[in-house]
Amino acid sequence: MIKLKQLLLLCVCSFAFGATCYAAGSRGVESIQAYINHDIKFKVDDVEWAPRDSEGAALSPIILDGTSYVPAKAVVEVMGGELKWDDRTQTISITTDGSISEKDQAILEKINEIKSKLKLGLTKNEVSALFTEKFESAQNSDSENGSDSYWKYEYLKVPDYNREDHFPDHADHVIDQQALLNKKIGAYIYIEWRDNKLHMYSISYVNPKDKHVYLYSLSPDGSTSDDRVT
Numbered sequence: 001m002i003k004l005k006q007l008l009l010l011c012v013c014s015f016a017f018g019a020t021c022y023a024a025g026s027r028g029v030e031s032i033q034a035y036i037n038h039d040i041k042f043k044v045d046d047v048e049w050a051p052r053d054s055e056g057a058a059l060s061p062i063i064l065d066g067t068s069y070v071p072a073k074a075v076v077e078v079m080g081g082e083l084k085w086d087d088r089t090q091t092i093s094i095t096t097d098g099s100i101s102e103k104d105q106a107i108l109e110k111i112n113e114i115k116s117k118l119k120l121g122l123t124k125n126e127v128s129a130l131f132t133e134k135f136e137s138a139q140n141s142d143s144e145n146g147s148d149s150y151w152k153y154e155y156l157k158v159p160d161y162n163r164e165d166h167f168p169d170h171a172d173h174v175i176d177q178q179a180l181l182n183k184k185i186g187a188y189i190y191i192e193w194r195d196n197k198l199h200m201y202s203i204s205y206v207n208p209k210d211k212h213v214y215l216y217s218l219s220p221d222g223s224t225s226d227d228r229v230t
Contacts, residue, residue, distance in 0.1 A: 028090075034064040042070075044078055044211075049181055051075065078181055078211075103156065104208040107186040110155055111203055111216065114189060120222060122198045124151075127191070138172035138190065145220055147192035147199050156186030175204045175229060177213045194220075204229070 038060045042049045051059040051074035061068040072092065076083040082095040100108070117130045128135070138150035152172050154163070161184040167176040172190065179185050187205040191198060202217040213229040 032064060034062045034069075036060050037063050037068070040068065044181060048178060049078060050178070051078075052182065077183060100208045103183075103186065104206075107156065107205060108208070111187060111205060114201075114203060115216070118191070118198060118201055118218065120198055120200075120218065120220070123196055124193065127198060135189075135191065140171050140173045140192070145192070145200065147194050149193045151189075151191040151193070153189040154185045154187075155189065158184050161185060173202075175213065175215065177204075177229060180204060180206050180213050181211075 040061050042051065051071045053059055053071070053074075059071050059074065061070045063069075072094075073083050076094055082101055084093045084095075085091070086093065118127065122130075133153055133155070135151040135153045138152035140147070140150050150172060154161070161179060163172075163176060163179070166179060166184070167174075170176070175188065176185070180188065183206075187203055189201065189203050191201040193199055200218055200220050202215055204213060204215050206212065207214050207228075214226060215229050216224070216226040218224050
Protein backbone atom coordinates (compact mmCIF):
# COMPACT_ATOMS: atom_id res chain seq x y z
CA MET A 1 0.00 0.00 0.00
CA ILE A 2 1.43 3.38 -1.02
CA LYS A 3 1.98 5.63 1.95
CA LEU A 4 -0.23 8.70 2.14
CA LYS A 5 2.69 11.11 2.32
CA GLN A 6 4.18 9.56 -0.84
CA LEU A 7 0.92 10.00 -2.71
CA LEU A 8 0.68 13.60 -1.63
CA LEU A 9 3.89 14.37 -3.51
CA LEU A 10 1.87 13.76 -6.68
CA CYS A 11 -1.18 15.74 -5.59
CA VAL A 12 -2.39 19.11 -6.68
CA CYS A 13 -4.99 21.27 -4.96
CA SER A 14 -7.85 20.96 -7.46
CA PHE A 15 -10.99 21.36 -5.40
CA ALA A 16 -13.15 24.42 -4.84
CA PHE A 17 -12.04 26.79 -2.09
CA GLY A 18 -13.44 29.98 -3.59
CA ALA A 19 -12.07 32.55 -5.97
CA THR A 20 -9.21 33.63 -3.74
CA CYS A 21 -7.40 30.33 -4.24
CA TYR A 22 -6.84 30.99 -7.95
CA ALA A 23 -7.39 34.74 -8.21
CA ALA A 24 -5.54 36.21 -11.16
CA GLY A 25 -2.63 38.34 -10.07
CA SER A 26 -2.45 36.82 -6.61
CA ARG A 27 1.05 36.45 -5.26
CA GLY A 28 2.34 32.91 -5.80
CA VAL A 29 -0.09 32.09 -8.64
CA GLU A 30 1.67 31.11 -11.86
CA SER A 31 0.20 30.11 -15.23
CA ILE A 32 1.34 26.75 -16.64
CA GLN A 33 0.67 24.62 -19.70
CA ALA A 34 -0.43 21.08 -18.84
CA TYR A 35 -2.58 18.25 -20.20
CA ILE A 36 -5.43 16.17 -18.82
CA ASN A 37 -5.15 12.43 -19.44
CA HIS A 38 -8.60 10.79 -19.30
CA ASP A 39 -7.18 7.31 -19.99
CA ILE A 40 -5.23 6.90 -16.75
CA LYS A 41 -6.91 4.58 -14.25
CA PHE A 42 -6.26 4.11 -10.52
CA LYS A 43 -6.27 1.27 -8.02
CA VAL A 44 -6.11 1.53 -4.23
CA ASP A 45 -4.89 -1.72 -2.69
CA ASP A 46 -5.82 -3.57 -5.91
CA VAL A 47 -9.36 -2.12 -5.91
CA GLU A 48 -10.33 0.16 -8.78
CA TRP A 49 -10.79 3.74 -7.65
CA ALA A 50 -11.77 6.95 -9.42
CA PRO A 51 -11.05 10.41 -7.95
CA ARG A 52 -14.14 12.60 -7.87
CA ASP A 53 -14.95 16.18 -6.93
CA SER A 54 -17.42 17.27 -4.25
CA GLU A 55 -20.27 16.97 -6.76
CA GLY A 56 -19.37 13.38 -7.67
CA ALA A 57 -17.94 14.15 -11.12
CA ALA A 58 -14.96 12.06 -12.22
CA LEU A 59 -11.56 13.77 -12.20
CA SER A 60 -8.60 12.91 -14.42
CA PRO A 61 -4.91 13.51 -13.63
CA ILE A 62 -3.05 16.50 -15.02
CA ILE A 63 0.22 15.77 -16.82
CA LEU A 64 2.96 18.38 -16.43
CA ASP A 65 6.52 17.76 -17.60
CA GLY A 66 6.03 13.99 -17.42
CA THR A 67 4.59 14.00 -13.88
CA SER A 68 0.99 13.02 -13.08
CA TYR A 69 -0.88 15.22 -10.60
CA VAL A 70 -4.07 13.99 -8.95
CA PRO A 71 -6.61 15.83 -6.73
CA ALA A 72 -5.29 16.19 -3.21
CA LYS A 73 -8.66 16.03 -1.48
CA ALA A 74 -9.77 12.83 -3.22
CA VAL A 75 -6.46 11.08 -2.52
CA VAL A 76 -6.24 12.16 1.12
CA GLU A 77 -9.78 10.99 1.87
CA VAL A 78 -9.49 7.59 0.17
CA MET A 79 -6.29 6.98 2.16
CA GLY A 80 -8.13 7.79 5.37
CA GLY A 81 -6.75 11.26 6.01
CA GLU A 82 -8.56 14.56 6.39
CA LEU A 83 -7.96 17.77 4.47
CA LYS A 84 -9.04 21.30 5.40
CA TRP A 85 -8.62 24.67 3.67
CA ASP A 86 -8.07 27.97 5.47
CA ASP A 87 -9.08 30.68 3.02
CA ARG A 88 -7.69 33.47 5.20
CA THR A 89 -4.15 32.09 5.38
CA GLN A 90 -4.30 30.17 2.07
CA THR A 91 -3.29 27.01 3.92
CA ILE A 92 -4.11 23.37 3.19
CA SER A 93 -4.02 21.25 6.38
CA ILE A 94 -3.70 17.46 6.07
CA THR A 95 -4.24 15.18 9.04
CA THR A 96 -2.61 11.74 8.86
CA ASP A 97 -2.23 10.83 12.53
CA GLY A 98 -4.41 7.74 12.19
CA SER A 99 -7.19 9.11 14.38
CA ILE A 100 -10.73 8.06 13.52
CA SER A 101 -12.88 10.79 11.99
CA GLU A 102 -16.33 11.64 13.31
CA LYS A 103 -17.91 10.00 10.25
CA ASP A 104 -15.90 6.80 10.70
CA GLN A 105 -16.82 6.75 14.38
CA ALA A 106 -20.51 7.12 13.48
CA ILE A 107 -20.21 4.21 11.05
CA LEU A 108 -18.59 1.96 13.66
CA GLU A 109 -21.26 2.90 16.20
CA LYS A 110 -24.02 2.06 13.70
CA ILE A 111 -22.39 -1.30 12.92
CA ASN A 112 -22.20 -2.14 16.61
CA GLU A 113 -25.84 -1.10 17.04
CA ILE A 114 -26.92 -3.39 14.21
CA LYS A 115 -24.91 -6.29 15.60
CA SER A 116 -26.52 -5.88 19.01
CA LYS A 117 -30.10 -5.60 17.69
CA LEU A 118 -30.35 -7.97 14.73
CA LYS A 119 -30.93 -11.53 15.87
CA LEU A 120 -31.93 -14.63 13.95
CA GLY A 121 -35.67 -15.28 14.04
CA LEU A 122 -36.81 -11.66 14.38
CA THR A 123 -39.78 -10.77 12.19
CA LYS A 124 -39.81 -7.91 9.67
CA ASN A 125 -42.09 -5.89 11.93
CA GLU A 126 -39.78 -6.42 14.88
CA VAL A 127 -36.73 -5.32 12.89
CA SER A 128 -38.55 -2.27 11.51
CA ALA A 129 -39.42 -1.24 15.07
CA LEU A 130 -35.76 -1.39 16.12
CA PHE A 131 -34.44 1.19 13.66
CA THR A 132 -35.39 4.68 12.57
CA GLU A 133 -33.87 3.99 9.13
CA LYS A 134 -36.10 2.59 6.42
CA PHE A 135 -34.86 -0.59 4.74
CA GLU A 136 -35.57 -1.18 1.05
CA SER A 137 -36.54 -4.36 -0.77
CA ALA A 138 -33.57 -6.02 -2.46
CA GLN A 139 -33.08 -8.57 -5.22
CA ASN A 140 -31.12 -11.81 -5.17
CA SER A 141 -31.82 -14.47 -7.79
CA ASP A 142 -29.14 -16.96 -6.76
CA SER A 143 -29.60 -17.45 -3.01
CA GLU A 144 -28.58 -20.97 -1.97
CA ASN A 145 -29.65 -20.98 1.67
CA GLY A 146 -33.43 -20.99 1.38
CA SER A 147 -34.04 -17.26 1.78
CA ASP A 148 -37.20 -15.98 0.09
CA SER A 149 -37.00 -12.17 0.44
CA TYR A 150 -34.31 -9.54 0.97
CA TRP A 151 -33.74 -6.07 2.41
CA LYS A 152 -30.93 -3.56 1.96
CA TYR A 153 -29.89 -0.27 3.51
CA GLU A 154 -27.13 2.18 2.52
CA TYR A 155 -25.99 3.96 5.66
CA LEU A 156 -24.69 7.56 5.35
CA LYS A 157 -25.29 7.62 1.60
CA VAL A 158 -24.30 10.83 -0.20
CA PRO A 159 -27.11 12.47 -2.21
CA ASP A 160 -25.55 11.83 -5.63
CA TYR A 161 -25.04 8.08 -5.13
CA ASN A 162 -27.43 5.69 -6.85
CA ARG A 163 -26.45 2.03 -6.79
CA GLU A 164 -28.28 1.22 -10.01
CA ASP A 165 -26.44 3.96 -11.90
CA HIS A 166 -23.08 3.55 -10.20
CA PHE A 167 -22.98 -0.25 -9.91
CA PRO A 168 -25.23 -1.66 -12.70
CA ASP A 169 -25.82 -5.34 -13.50
CA HIS A 170 -24.93 -6.54 -10.00
CA ALA A 171 -27.29 -8.31 -7.60
CA ASP A 172 -27.98 -6.44 -4.38
CA HIS A 173 -25.93 -8.85 -2.29
CA VAL A 174 -22.75 -7.96 -4.25
CA ILE A 175 -20.63 -5.34 -2.47
CA ASP A 176 -19.96 -2.02 -4.20
CA GLN A 177 -16.41 -1.71 -2.90
CA GLN A 178 -15.64 1.45 -4.83
CA ALA A 179 -18.61 3.27 -3.31
CA LEU A 180 -17.41 2.32 0.17
CA LEU A 181 -13.80 3.33 -0.52
CA ASN A 182 -14.90 6.60 -2.14
CA LYS A 183 -17.16 7.29 0.87
CA LYS A 184 -20.28 7.39 -1.27
CA ILE A 185 -21.85 5.17 1.40
CA GLY A 186 -20.70 4.60 4.94
CA ALA A 187 -21.87 1.00 5.26
CA TYR A 188 -24.09 -1.42 3.33
CA ILE A 189 -26.52 -3.62 5.25
CA TYR A 190 -28.06 -6.64 3.52
CA ILE A 191 -30.69 -8.85 5.18
CA GLU A 192 -32.12 -12.16 4.03
CA TRP A 193 -35.51 -13.47 5.23
CA ARG A 194 -37.14 -16.89 5.31
CA ASP A 195 -40.80 -17.33 6.19
CA ASN A 196 -40.88 -13.68 7.34
CA LYS A 197 -38.09 -14.26 9.87
CA LEU A 198 -34.52 -12.98 9.81
CA HIS A 199 -32.44 -15.75 8.25
CA MET A 200 -29.05 -14.04 7.93
CA TYR A 201 -27.51 -10.61 7.33
CA SER A 202 -24.25 -8.91 6.40
CA ILE A 203 -22.63 -5.49 6.80
CA SER A 204 -19.95 -4.26 4.41
CA TYR A 205 -17.84 -1.30 5.50
CA VAL A 206 -14.36 0.21 5.40
CA ASN A 207 -12.23 -0.46 8.48
CA PRO A 208 -10.75 2.97 9.40
CA LYS A 209 -7.63 1.32 10.82
CA ASP A 210 -6.36 -0.24 7.59
CA LYS A 211 -8.70 1.36 4.99
CA HIS A 212 -9.82 -2.01 3.58
CA VAL A 213 -13.36 -3.18 2.88
CA TYR A 214 -14.65 -5.76 5.37
CA LEU A 215 -17.73 -7.95 5.45
CA TYR A 216 -19.39 -8.88 8.73
CA SER A 217 -21.89 -11.74 8.42
CA LEU A 218 -24.33 -13.56 10.68
CA SER A 219 -25.07 -16.94 9.08
CA PRO A 220 -28.26 -19.03 9.38
CA ASP A 221 -26.48 -21.39 11.79
CA GLY A 222 -25.68 -18.51 14.16
CA SER A 223 -21.97 -18.29 13.34
CA THR A 224 -20.38 -14.91 12.60
CA SER A 225 -17.42 -13.73 10.56
CA ASP A 226 -15.75 -10.38 9.96
CA ASP A 227 -13.28 -10.72 7.12
CA ARG A 228 -11.44 -8.47 4.72
CA VAL A 229 -12.93 -8.53 1.23
CA THR A 230 -10.43 -9.55 -1.46
